[in-house]
Amino acid sequence: MRSIVGDDQVVTAEDRLAPYLDPYSPGLADEYAPSGAVLPASVDEVKGVLGVANRFRLPLWTVSLGRNYAYGGAAPCLKGSMVLDLSRMRAIEVNAELAYAVVEPGVTYLDLYKFIRDKNYPLWIDCPDPGWGSVLGNTLEHGIGYTPYGDHAGHQCGMEVVLAGGELVRTGLGAMTGNPAWPLYKYAFGPTLDGLFMQSNFGVVTKIGVWLMPEPEEFSVIEMMFRREEDIVPMIDALRVLRLDGIVPTATIANWMRIAAGNTTRAEWYDGKGALPQSAIDRLIKEMGIGYWGLRFGLYGRETIVAAQRQAVEGAFSGIEGVELGVATYRRGEAIPPEHATLAGIPSVDLMPLNWLGGAGAHIECPLVVPMRGAQFLDLYRRRTELFNAEGFDHYCGLTSTTPRSFINTGSIIFDRNDAEQCARARALGKTLIEDAHKRQLSGYRAHISEMDFVAAQFDFNDHAAMRLYERLKDSLDPGGILSPGKQGIWPKALRKAKDAKDDKP
Numbered sequence: 001m002r003s004i005v006g007d008d009q010v011v012t013a014e015d016r017l018a019p020y021l022d023p024y025s026p027g028l029a030d031e032y033a034p035s036g037a038v039l040p041a042s043v044d045e046v047k048g049v050l051g052v053a054n055r056f057r058l059p060l061w062t063v064s065l066g067r068n069y070a071y072g073g074a075a076p077c078l079k080g081s082m083v084l085d086l087s088r089m090r091a092i093e094v095n096a097e098l099a100y101a102v103v104e105p106g107v108t109y110l111d112l113y114k115f116i117r118d119k120n121y122p123l124w125i126d127c128p129d130p131g132w133g134s135v136l137g138n139t140l141e142h143g144i145g146y147t148p149y150g151d152h153a154g155h156q157c158g159m160e161v162v163l164a165g166g167e168l169v170r171t172g173l174g175a176m177t178g179n180p181a182w183p184l185y186k187y188a189f190g191p192t193l194d195g196l197f198m199q200s201n202f203g204v205v206t207k208i209g210v211w212l213m214p215e216p217e218e219f220s221v222i223e224m225m226f227r228r229e230e231d232i233v234p235m236i237d238a239l240r241v242l243r244l245d246g247i248v249p250t251a252t253i254a255n256w257m258r259i260a261a262g263n264t265t266r267a268e269w270y271d272g273k274g275a276l277p278q279s280a281i282d283r284l285i286k287e288m289g290i291g292y293w294g295l296r297f298g299l300y301g302r303e304t305i306v307a308a309q310r311q312a313v314e315g316a317f318s319g320i321e322g323v324e325l326g327v328a329t330y331r332r333g334e335a336i337p338p339e340h341a342t343l344a345g346i347p348s349v350d351l352m353p354l355n356w357l358g359g360a361g362a363h364i365e366c367p368l369v370v371p372m373r374g375a376q377f378l379d380l381y382r383r384r385t386e387l388f389n390a391e392g393f394d395h396y397c398g399l400t401s402t403t404p405r406s407f408i409n410t411g412s413i414i415f416d417r418n419d420a421e422q423c424a425r426a427r428a429l430g431k432t433l434i435e436d437a438h439k440r441q442l443s444g445y446r447a448h449i450s451e452m453d454f455v456a457a458q459f460d461f462n463d464h465a466a467m468r469l470y471e472r473l474k475d476s477l478d479p480g481g482i483l484s485p486g487k488q489g490i491w492p493k494a495l496r497k498a499k500d501a502k503d504d505k506p
Contacts, residue, residue: 001038004048009088011037020066020083022075024362026415026430027423028450032075034061037083043206047166049084050204053482054164060084061484062204064105064137069351070365070412071141072449077486078495087134089206096121099212100157100183105136105205109347116212124213124345126150131347136208140198142445144402146343148249148300149213151402158182158209159194164478169193169203183209199446200470201484202477213345216300220329221340222313225291227322232293232381233374238316239295240372243404247309251297253399253407255381256281259290261396261414262353275389291324298343352412356394359416363396364426364448366433368409372401377409380440384411387436391429408445434458449486456489471496 001010011017012035020037021029038060040046053060059081066074066085074083086105092115093102101112109131116123126145128138139152149155159171169175171193174182186192197203226235235253242248270280285292299309310327317323330336336344354361370377381397388395388411396412413429415422430451437443438458447455459466470490474481481492 001049001052004052005038005040005045009039009041011039020074020085022073022449024070024073024364024417025075026362026364026417026426026450027420028427029075031079032072032077032449033079034074034076034083035080037074037085039085039088041088043160043162043168046084046086046162046204046206047168050162050164050166050482053082054480057480058082058482059485060482061487062086062201064134064140065108065132067133068137068141070363070448071446075449076484077449077452081485084204086204086206091207094119094121094123094212095183096123098184099123099214101125101135101210101212102158102183102207103135103210104207105134107135108132109135109138110349113345113347122215124149124215125210125347126152126155126213126345127342127347129342130349130351131342132349135210136205139208139210140205142199144400144408145345146250146252146400147213147298147345149211149345150250150400152210153198154402155211156194156208157184157186157211159197159205160207161197161203161205163203164480164483171197183211196473199488201487201490202473204483213300215332216306217302217332218300218306218329219336219344220299220306220310220327221343222295222297222299222310223326223328224295224317225324226293226295226320227291229292229381230378231320231323232378234320235293235295235317236372236374236377238320239401240374240404242313242316243372243401245312246404247299247312248297249300251295251401254294254296255395255397256285256290256292257356257394257396258398258412259294260284260288261356264288265358266356266394267358274392275394296343354414356396356414357416357422360418361414362417363412363414364430365446366411366413366430366437366451367444367446368411368437368442369445370399370407370409370442372405372407377407380409380442383436384433387432388413388429391425391432393425393429447488452486453489 020034038049040049059078061076061081062084063074065087089104090106091104092107109127112125112135126147126149128143128145139156143152144150158174161169172188173179197205269284270276299306385395398410399407401407413426415426443458444455474490475493481494485492485495
């Protein structure tokens with residue numbers, strides 16, 4: 001390995017391996033510790049590393065930057081794996097006329113934003129919170145943002161992949177040497193391959209195309225507060241119509257705790273054990289001057305179009321009693337303040353506020369994909385609130401609509417990672433949330449490394465036919481089983497019997 005990438009780029013010392021542990025681990029960091037890390041800087045070096053790994057049957061856990069916090073960070077599913085860290089691969093190419101970028105794994109949202117700004121290109125990116133993660137890595141994990149380009153996988157076009165055996169493949173029109181439409185048109189002659197390499201362990205993605213958003217003439221931020229828990233029903237139903245009509249491009253909803261958690265702590269409102277009682281929640285909402293729910297989105301385009309969209313939005317929500325609506329509008333070239341930055345594709349480096357319980361704040365996620373139906377979601381929300389409260393946690397809830405028909409429902413479990421008892425309760429709640437969702441025939445779209453097998457097992461149609469297909473692909477594309485064993489519950493043949501014998505993990 002050292003002869004391929006250089007002595008300093010093979011990491012085995014304990015202090016240098018610390019960043020590859022799960023930073024928010026709920027008491028499980030040692031169970032998912034890597035044995036080392038290797039940092040190639042080019043496709044040729046990736047090929048060389050894969051050759052060594054195949055020769056010695058060394059499992060490699062591939063990360064772009066390893067900042068997939070709340071889901072395991074850079075830590076591998078299989079303890080003792082070596083992390084294949086692609087953070088040194090940082091090339092950026094941007095075409096301003098056709099509004100796309102081609103990036104390598106080490107390019108962060110901040111890097112791409114700065115590159116575009118320094119070139120004075122009239123383009124916006126879409127970024128998650130915070131913006132220090134990898135553009136490529138977030139896209140492969142089906143990450144989401146806040147502008148009309150918030151579905152990151154949906155705005156990916158063209159991919160370069162090194163297969164386990166070292167073969168270099170380009171998907172789509174990239175399969176033709178020099179085809180200029182590779183980052184412009186998603187499909188090609190034959191099957192579409194890009195999806196095979198998202199949330200999978202079938203290859204090492206070294207480059208992707210990403211569509212960018214032309215800077216709009218005008219940009220309006222719409223922020224609303226709703227007073228009652230049950231207001232979520234007419235609010236979602238009104239939003240669904242606006243999304244299907246193409247008036248609202250994407251939207252986020254936050255409950256009282258998600259609104260409050262960045263500005264206060266639980267101890268300021270209640271010093272008893274368990275979750276906040278309703279009386280404390282009511283007092284918090286009143287004294288902080290917030291709603292039970294907040295809704296936030298941007299409108300983008302030409303001045304006359306944005307004005308008509310604002311009018312439609314105001315009409316759609318006017319029938320909900322007590323709704324408070326605020327509007328902030330910016331013209332092209334005007335400075336956008338930090339509180340509205342992510343809606344304009346400006347990356348932030350602020351981490352999610354985790355001081356609600358004090359101590360060493362951490363969180364894990366159990367995000368569900370849910371239909372955009374108000375009454376159905378209220379029922380789900382109340383049930384999940386019961387489950388959070390039963391384990392002594394307050395329900396931190398958010399909804400992001402990156403498609404007009406569904407939400408990603410995040411349910412953040414915030415805990416003190418230095419408190420063993422809280423860690424145990426957080427793990428128990430995570431498993432309970434997954435089990436309860438399965439009873440409702442709902443599923444997450446991502447999972448913490450400790451829950452990947454458990455979530456994968458929920459996909460049980462026709463006796464787990466999809467997983468059997470994934471395993472056939474794994475055996476064909478990675479016969480040595482070296483790439484990210486266990487990712488998304490997909491294990492190489494040699495480890496499947498061990499996994500099955502211990503149910504959730506090998």
